Amino acid sequence: MFCQQNSLNHHCDPKSDSFLSSLVFQSATSDKSNYCGFHLVNVPPLEFNSSNYRLFINFPVSIGPKYQINSNYSIQGVLPAGLTFDSMTGEIKGTSTTVTSPTPITVIRNSPGYAVKTISLQVVDTSPIFVYGQYGSYSCSSAYNTGSCASSSPNNQNLSSPYGVAADTTGGVYISGINRLQYYPPNSMISTRVYGQSGFYNCDLANVDSGGTCFGTTVSANSLNNVRGIGISQSGELYAVDMGNNRVLHFPNQSNVPSVVYGQSGFSTSAAGAASATSLSTPLAVGIDSAGGVYVSESAYHRILYFPPGSTTASRVYGQTGFSGNTSGLSNEKMSSPNGMILDKDGGLYVSDNGNSRVLYFPQNSTTATRVYGQPDFNTSGGGGGPLGLSGPTGIALDQNENLFVADTGNNRVVMYPKTTQNAGIAAVAVLGQFDDLNCTLNNNNGSCSGSALGPKSLYSPTGIFFNQFGQLYIADRTNNRVLVY
Structure with a gap:
């Protein structure tokens, strides 16, 4: 007697048809849970309040992800003078000291929940x-x-x-x-x-x-x-x-x-x-x-x-x-x-x-x-x-x-x-x-x-x-x- 294909399609089998969809559903509806031995974390999207920031020279700056979680962040691009990047929080902070044209900065959240977001920073004069x-x-x-x-x-x-x-x-x-x-x-x-x-x-x-x-x-x-x-x-x-x-x-x-x-x-x-x-x-x-x-x-x-x-x-x-x-x-x-x-x-x-x-x-x-x-x-x-x-x-x-x-x-x-x-x-x-x-x-x-x-x-x-x-x-x-x- 031969087994039917569906009897082998167990939801905890990573090779099964239903595993991925069940995993996604469980992670989207639960903050943290265990599913078939996997530890799930529901990570918010990587978003900022704006895509294009206009900053005043000599004004303090604090720009961070809209949803704050401690993670492992990195950036691509050169920050305007006077600003630094916090790899734990994804925050750009400091006091800009030089006027700049719009500069693209790519923020990368490496873990948990890999995500990439590019924003633009421009420093303008106070005139x-x-x-x-x-x-x-x-x-x-x-x-x-x-x-x-x-x-x-x-x-x-x-x-x-x-x-x-x-x-x-x-x-x-x-x-x-x-x-x-x-x-x-x-x-x-x-x-x-x-x-x-x-x-x-x-x-x-x-x-x-x-x-x-x-x-x-x-x-x-x-x-x-x-x-x-x-x-x-x-x-x-x-x-x-x-x-x-x-x-x-x-x-x-x-x-x-x-x-x-x-x-x-x-x-x-x-x-x-x-x-x-x-x-x-x-x-x-x-x-x-x-x-x-x-x-x-x-x-x-x-x-x-x-x-x-x-x-x-x-x-x-x-x-x-x-x-x-x-x-x-x-x-x-x-x-x-x-x-x-x-x-x-x-x-x-x-x-x-x-x-x-x-x-x-x-x-x-x-x-x-x-x-x-x-x-x-x-x-x-x-x-x-x-x-x-x-x-x-x-x-x-x-x-x-x-x-x-x-x-x-x-x-x-x-x-x-x-x-x-x-x-x-x-x-x-x-x-x-x-x-x-x-x-x-x-x-x-x-x-x-x-x-x-x-x-x-x-x-x-x-x-x-x-x-x-x-x-x-x-x-x-x-x-x-x-x-x-x-």
């Missing part, structure tokens, strides 16, 4: 490479610059007191300034779309009516009044904070007519209602999560509201015990005039608590902060400088490796904090606007912290900041009437 609002000049700060460094009237190339800045995935840039918001195509300093001024680039008035003239004070879907923060959803849709009209407007792709309003019952009203789940009073910033949920910071009511996707009724409030609360405070659950916001990849929320001169971090879905920047603890406020202090922070942003950048408006600088789990007393490790001097707070620092002189590396009351998908940093240099790109 901006592009400027909006001043016709390409870094030595001019005129409001509504005419092109000859003199102030005149608005047009599609100048700015006055820009506040917010954001970029879409195509490289287009949105800049808010006083009562208008402008869209600039990629790599152009000439805007091709204007919001809030009936299509007129030579107009910058509050609540211009939609009658085709630069005149009127009619609140409508097309008007703006002291526009502040800007948000861009993952699908490229625009959200604008219309502070003076106590609302946030949502514009569909490529349209300058909004389809949704937050904070008002319609497009023709603007009054600040009593604190509730549907009202807004002096909103300043907006953030959109990956699911389309909307966060709005409210200065007058000292709170952050979260609106679920598709709803204009908030379902969560930060800074107050309920939706009817409107008092300021100082704790890990209270705020004073919150401003800028940013969400991290884990869904955690960073908030610049402007009135308390600090930045708070809230884990996903929690209204209790677990980390504070700019103060030694959750019960201290007051503006300060140096590596440990902040003074009236506004805009905040995260770079490609989730280092935190803060527009420290009162100190005329943007500071960088490394990614950390420390909960307080966190020191900034790098600065823009003060020539690498964390102890200087002059507006338009002349380079030696001994006087003021406008230049490409100086800042004067910066507000909105933003990182685009390529790692380029945008800073709204508000009092210098320009936006800088690094």
Whole structure:
């Protein structure tokens, strides 16, 4: 009698048809287990937060695999000067000391779980490479610059007191300034779309009516009044904070007519209602999560509201015990005039608590902060400088490796904090606007912290900041009437 072929096809026989598929299934569904005498380890993929890193010279660097495991790593390629490689963790770290062009680096995880990933590192200078609002000049700060460094009237190339800045995935840039918001195509300093001024680039008035003239004070879907923060959803849709009209407007792709309003019952009203789940009073910033949920910071009511996707009724409030609360405070659950916001990849929320001169971090879905920047603890406020202090922070942003950048408006600088789990007393490790001097707070620092002189590396009351998908940093240099790109 002969045996059937299937009777020899045992799942523990390495030569059997089912061995490999069973081994793969077992390793994918179990962290560690024994299978037919084999010890299995489920190893995560080798991934990084970005494929192309843009690093500032003299800024500390820490780039590691997204999923941390101790292993045996190696690299191919030459690291920029000042950086080293940790063969145990796969981390690239140090302080880059030389400007470089994009350099490919191949990271190899040898064991456990062989994997290869190539990333690019580019070290750039801390001088901006592009400027909006001043016709390409870094030595001019005129409001509504005419092109000859003199102030005149608005047009599609100048700015006055820009506040917010954001970029879409195509490289287009949105800049808010006083009562208008402008869209600039990629790599152009000439805007091709204007919001809030009936299509007129030579107009910058509050609540211009939609009658085709630069005149009127009619609140409508097309008007703006002291526009502040800007948000861009993952699908490229625009959200604008219309502070003076106590609302946030949502514009569909490529349209300058909004389809949704937050904070008002319609497009023709603007009054600040009593604190509730549907009202807004002096909103300043907006953030959109990956699911389309909307966060709005409210200065007058000292709170952050979260609106679920598709709803204009908030379902969560930060800074107050309920939706009817409107008092300021100082704790890990209270705020004073919150401003800028940013969400991290884990869904955690960073908030610049402007009135308390600090930045708070809230884990996903929690209204209790677990980390504070700019103060030694959750019960201290007051503006300060140096590596440990902040003074009236506004805009905040995260770079490609989730280092935190803060527009420290009162100190005329943007500071960088490394990614950390420390909960307080966190020191900034790098600065823009003060020539690498964390102890200087002059507006338009002349380079030696001994006087003021406008230049490409100086800042004067910066507000909105933003990182685009390529790692380029945008800073709204508000009092210098320009936006800088690094």
